[in-house]
Amino acid sequence: xxxxxxxxxxxxxxxxxxxxxxxxxxxxxxxxxxxxxxxxxxxxxxxxxxxxxxxxxxxxxxxxxxxxxxxxxxxxxxxxxxxxxxxxxxxxxxxxxxxxxxxxxxxxxxxxxxxxxxxxxxxxxxxxxxxxxxxxxxxxxxxxxxxxxxxxxxxxxxxxxxxxxxxxxxxxxxxxxxxxxxxxxxxxxxxxxxxxxxxxxxxxxxxxxxxxxxxxxxxxxxxxxxxxxxxxxxxxxxxxxxxxxxxxxxxxxxxxxxxxxxxxxxxxxxxxxxxxxxxxxxxxxxxxxxxxxxxxxxxxxxxxxxxxxxxxxxxxxxxxxxxxx
Amino acid sequence: xxxxxxxxxxxxxxxxxxxxxxxxxxxxxxxxxxxxxxxxxxxxxxxxxxxxxxxxxxxxxxxxxxxxxxxxxxxxxxxxxxxxxxxxxxxxxxxxxxxxxxxxxxxxxxxxxxxxxxxxxxxxxxxxxxxxxxxxxxxxxxxxxxxxxxxxxxxxxxxxxxxxxxxxxxxxxxxxxxxxxxxxxxxxxxxxxxxxxxxxxxxxxxxxxxxxxxxxxxxx
Numbered sequence: 145x146x147x148x149x150x151x152x153x154x155x156x157x158x159x160x161x162x163x164x165x166x167x168x169x170x171x172x173x174x175x176x177x178x179x180x181x182x183x184x185x186x187x188x189x190x191x192x193x194x195x196x197x198x199x200x201x202x203x204x205x206x207x208x209x210x211x212x213x214x215x216x217x218x219x220x221x222x223x224x225x226x227x228x229x230x231x232x233x234x235x236x237x238x239x240x241x242x243x244x245x246x247x248x249x250x251x252x253x254x255x256x257x258x259x260x261x262x263x264x265x266x267x268x269x270x271x272x273x274x275x276x277x278x279x280x281x282x283x284x285x286x287x288x289x290x291x292x293x294x295x296x297x298x299x300x301x302x303x304x305x306x307x308x309x310x311x312x313x314x315x316x317x318x319x320x321x322x323x324x325x326x327x328x329x330x331x332x333x334x335x336x337x338x339x340x341x342x343x344x345x346x347x348x349x350x351x352x353x354x355x356x357x358x359x360x361x362x363x364x365x366x367x368x369x370x371x372x373x374x375x376x377x378x379x380x381x382x383x384x385x386x387x388x389x390x391x392x393x394x395x396x397x398x399x400x401x402x403x404x405x406x407x408x409x410x411x412x413x414x415x416x417x418x419x420x421x422x423x424x425x426x427x428x429x430x431x432x433x434x435x436x437x438x439x440x441x442x443x444x445x446x447x448x449x450x451x452x453x454x455x456x457x458x459x460x461x462x463x464x465x466x467x468x469x
Numbered sequence: 470x471x472x473x474x475x476x477x478x479x480x481x482x483x484x485x486x487x488x489x490x491x492x493x494x495x496x497x498x499x500x501x502x503x504x505x506x507x508x509x510x511x512x513x514x515x516x517x518x519x520x521x522x523x524x525x526x527x528x529x530x531x532x533x534x535x536x537x538x539x540x541x542x543x544x545x546x547x548x549x550x551x552x553x554x555x556x557x558x559x560x561x562x563x564x565x566x567x568x569x570x571x572x573x574x575x576x577x578x579x580x581x582x583x584x585x586x587x588x589x590x591x592x593x594x595x596x597x598x599x600x601x602x603x604x605x606x607x608x609x610x611x612x613x614x615x616x617x618x619x620x621x622x623x624x625x626x627x628x629x630x631x632x633x634x635x636x637x638x639x640x641x642x643x644x645x646x647x648x649x650x651x652x653x654x655x656x657x658x659x660x661x662x663x664x665x666x667x668x669x670x671x672x673x674x675x676x677x678x679x680x681x682x683x684x685x686x687x688x689x
Contacts, residue, residue, distance in 0.1 A: 181588045201590035217603035272589045
């Protein structure tokens with residue numbers, strides 16, 4: 145179990161899990177990560193051992209700083225090879241291939257583009273990390289697809305070595321693609337990432353709809369987002385509750401087939417009340433919904449209708465009203 | 470004359486190496502140290518040789534290095550009029566020329582880079598080798614070149630504390646003074662012209678190199 149105590153912040157998360165830190169710009173997320181890295185205050189405990197009391201070389205923290213700084217005036221390979229040797233990482237070339245860094249090895253770090261720098265910086269952080277990755281806007285210069293790919297590659301490599309991570313990103317998609325938990329800066333809560341996503345959806349459905357293309361998945365009977373099996377909860381903007389006044393309700397034992405003017409519901413007979421010599425009133429149940437049908441005693445006998453029997457009710461819609469109306 | 474050339478080059482070389490070693494931690498402290506007023510005091514003291522007449526520096530150094538002086542008393546015959554004394558005097562006099570480029574360069578260094586190196590498990594030497602030297606390497610070259618050239622051109626301090634002992638403390642600038650005094654203008658021309666050319670070439674190469682590379686590449 146990890147536990148971070150720093151200033152007003154306290155985060156607990158299981159070993160190997162990734163925590164995304166979300167909060168408004170300028171709230172101090174980067175500063176928090178820098179404080180962890182410098183280790184001048186606070187506690188970062190793994191199984192009740194405070195890592196910050198150790199010398200920096202023995203903490204096992206890999207830091208990908210904001211803006212992806214690299215070793216100046218050197219080739220990418222010089223930095224990565226030196227770090228791999230220092231941290232005894234033998235498969236660094238395989239990782240470089242996975243992070244699409246191989247073509248960059250011969251280039252000086254100064255001429256890399258923003259996205260290339262971030263890939264190299266992420267790989268460098270991974271080489272240095274033994275226990276924890278600290279990632280500050282690690283894929284902000286990459287396009288959406290490349291960002292997801294690189295984060296998933298990083299997550300795979302981290303999972304193989306049981307590395308945890310603290311990730312700061314302004315893009316919710318980065319957190320959704322890689323994290324297990326979300327630390328909400330303002331409420332100081334650590335939530336399961338799905339729960340956090342659910343809350344965001346409920347509090348601000350318009351923003352949620354802007355973040356993810358939301359689709360109704362018939363098989364799972366769930367709202368799905370961006371192809372992820374994510375419980376988004378009901379979206380108030382897409383559900384419209386109405387009441388329907390039924391008109392001319394008729395009863396059939398078999399499904400009457402498609403009709404252009406009548407609606408058909410499969411209902412259960414609740415009660416049969418005799419009104420006079422010729423007429424009877426049927427109370428029909430469809431879940432919580434009640435339908436009433438006025439038919440003849442003769443029809444009751446002919447169709448052999450009894451309470452509890454399942455039948456098909458056909459009706460015309462008389463009026464469609466919203467509940468407030 | 471050959472003796473004077475050898476002594477000059479040796480003095481400038483030893484002074485440059487000593488000053489580079491001394492000024493690296495000093496400049497680091499000046500650029501990034503915490504103490505404000507103490508730093509300003511030291512900065513002002515280091516810059517003194519830029520404005521004081523060399524004879525003033527030479528006079529006080531002579532007092533300090535003489536056999537009865539504060540430092541000289543620990544040596545048999547004192548340090549004045551010896552090569553060691555010349556090195557000490559040159560170091561004091563050329564100190565700002567080495568310290569100031571290094572300080573300026575360290576001030577521009579992004580502190581996040583140092584923090585990054587430390588977080589990557591680099592020890593002090595590795596941080597210096599992989600991060601500080603590649604960033605500030607040009608400043609080391611500039612500082613060394615300026616220190617060397619300035620020591621070659623030194624006159625007043627050397628005359629005050631080194632005397633003019635041929636084969637021991639007589640450097641080119643002092644020899645030139647002797648030649649002019651004894652009206653040997655042909656020799657004086659050779660020495661003066663040679664010093665002008667050598668100094669110009671050092672400065673030309675320095676500026677040319679700075680413009681061409683714009684930085685310092687390690688093993689590229």
